[in-house]
Structure formats: C-alpha cells, structure tokens
Amino acid sequence: MIKQTLLKTELFGYEICAHVTHLDEGIQVLIAGGSRTHIGAVSFMGYNGNIQTLQFPGHKDGYVSTRWANALWENLHEPVCIQCGIHYDRLENNQIKEVLNVCDEMLNTFLISL
Secondary structure, rough: OOOOEEEEEEEEEEEEEEEEEEEEOOOEEEEEOOOOOOEEEEEOOOOOEEEEEEEOOOOOHHHHHHHHHHHHHHHHHOOOEEEEEEEEEOOOOHHHHHHHEEEEEHHHHHHHHH
C-alpha cells in the first residue's frame, strides 16, 4: 500500500514542501521550494545502509538529502531515495542555517508520525 504525506513550511516568503511517498518497500521523498524549485541533489540508500549522493555542480542540496536519507534509513531500515532542490538568491550563512533548520523540523515531524 502506498502512503503519501505532504509537509509544508514557509521561509523567506516561499514555501518549502516535502512530498513523502512510503511504498511497501522503501520511501521516496521530494523536497523542493524557495524561489525556484528544481532537483539539485539525489541521495540513495539501500538495505545495506550505504549512501550515494549525486549533487549537481553549484548546488548544496546534498546537505538536506543526506540528512533525510540517513535519518529515514536509521528509523525504517528500508531503501530510501531523497530528491532535493531548494533555491533562494544570495542567502547569507545564517539564512542557509535557517533553511537547514526548517528542513530538519519537517523531518522530525515526519519521524514522529511513524
């Protein structure tokens, strides 16, 4: 059975959404938002717990995708695929930390629901 969950938050005037699809075997997540949604990184983790992250040049989305992949695998021990693309123009370091924090909050909200 496929179970879908949508998590949303707003930061700096734009939505960030996490579309979580929990499959019979595995979980797939698309995290996107900001001023231009896209896919900047993808993290995969199989039953063995080894992670592989592909990140496009110039992107930092792997920080979020690897955090989500590790946390979900630790809780479910199932294959995980996380696609992430969050974009804001010219963020300062403290604003980047805010993006990471709201993504962590969405992750924690989802983990509590398991």
